[in-house]
Amino acid sequence: MLSIVVEKPHQIAVIERPLLEPAAGQVRVRVRYAGICGSDLHIYHGQNPFAVYPRVIGHEFVGRIDAVGAGVDAARLGQLVAVDPVVSCGECYACSVGRPNVCNHLEVYGVHRDGGFSEAVCVPAANAYDIPESIAESCAAIIEPYAVAANVLNRTGVFPNDVALVYGAGPIGLTVVEVLKGVYGVRTIVTDRLDERLELARVCGADEVVNTGRESITDALARLGVERGPTLIIDAVCHPTILEEAVRIAAPAARIGLLGFSSEPSAIPQQELTKKELSLHASRLNCAMFPRVIEWVSKGLVRPEKIITHRVDFRDVAKAFEIVQKDPKNSCKVLLDFAPVE
Template identity: 60%
Template sequence: MKSVVIEQPGKLVIEERPLPEPSAGEVRVKVRLAGICGSDSHIYRGHNPFARYPRVIGHEFFGVIDAVGEGVDAKRLGERVSVDPVISCGHCYPCSVGKPNVCTSLVVLGVHRDGGFSEYAVVPAQNAWTIPDAIPDRHAVMVEPFTIAANVTAQAAPQEQDVALIYGAGPMGLVTVQALKGVYKVKRVIVVDRIEERLAMARRSGADWTINNGERPLADALAEAGVKPTLIVDAACHPSILQEAITLASPAARIVLMGFSSEPSQIVQQGITGKELSIFSSRLNAHKFPVVIDWLAKGAIDPEKLITHTFDYHHVTDAIELFEKDQRQCCKVLLTFGQ
């Protein structure tokens, strides 16, 4: 089989590898589609501190089960599945409180263990989630990105009366827009970014108001409209954003950090306690695959609004470079691995 391998930072090869056999409790997935994420790019460029090389990247992937290991029901052969990349121990403290996404021995497919940019991938059977026939392949491969929004919203508990502000109209900001509007019916969702084309994508995803903070300060725009956000989601993660969010937030608001920066943020504690703000962080997903599959089945979200490009996996280098360089026209890039 062919696999996309990052041998070392900056060196990507398409390598012939032996067809893997599933061990007990595992299934083998014949991959059909995989999505490119910023973390794949970071591993390729050597900017992901968790990655070990060589590595088959890819943690957003979909395919069909074509082999099962011992203890797995043979009836699963032929199932269309989307794969949860989060592998956890199930018994440490985080796992015991429902946070397997920060398991003390966390393994993420495509980061710590070979992932889905391959013609075949072996994964734990419990991580392969069955996709209903009514959900097309192109939407099934997008389950994992939407689980990020599902994880954020599960913590922040959006309400219809919220005034939500999302920093960043990249893929993670856009899936959050769709979750807030399509699932939680939040009446007002505001998105701020510096790229007009990305703001247009946000409007197509349901944003009610978009602000280009490269043209005018966000604080001025909100003040002129008399708006105090009650729910703020940081999907851009620049070190300066947290303090601005604290300043702009309504009393009793919630702030959620979706990603991370290695640079320190300087904040004034008085702004947090004076308003009794709640600050959450979110990493990966905690058992959110069935949640998102249900969203898709009900038509509450539309992955098609995010998919802008599709490449055959042989052109993966071109696909990653486009993803990295064209932030105006490119949002979600899919790789095809055959049927």
């Protein structure tokens, strides 16, 4: 089988590797589509502290089960499945309190284990979620980023009278917007510096958009009648200054959700946190959110096709990476296509 391997930082190749057989409790998935995430690029550029090289990257993928290991029902053969990349021990403190996504022994496909940028991959059967045939394969490929959005909003909570502010109209920010609007129906404002991305935010349901390259968020909120500040803020950019600003502009009793891995510190005055009794909720990966998202997609509450802009043959992965990195105005979610050659 062919796999996309980051052999070391800045060196990627499509290479032939042995076709693996599923171990006990595993299934083998013949990959159909895989989504490119910013974290895949971080591994490629040597910016992910958790990755070990060489590594088959990719943690957003869908395919059909073509082999099962011992103990797995053979009736699963042929199922279309989306794979939750989170693997936990089930025994540490985090797992015992229902937070396996921050397990002490956490492993993630595409980071700690070889992932889905491959014609086939073996995964625990429990991580392979059946996808209804009514959901397009391309949409099912990106269940994972919607699960990330579901997780951060599960952490913060969403109330009917919330006014939400989402920093960043990249793929994750847009999945958050879709969930806020399609599932919860709250007023949602989105900021970015690219008009093209802000237009896509409108397509995903944003009520108002703000180009912070031309207008400060403080002025924009005043113009929009949100002088007391947003009650829910999601930071999908994670530059240190954004958290500082979010704390400053948030309404009393607001919640702030953080997505991302910035290693740079933020200078947050404790006085602001305490005065307004703000809640900060960090969020990593997803915590058993796949069934919830699959239900949302099947009901049409969120529509992943809105953010899919490109499909590229996986053998042209260098071209796909170039699109993601060099054309943010016209690209959002880029899928690698693993359709077999006729």
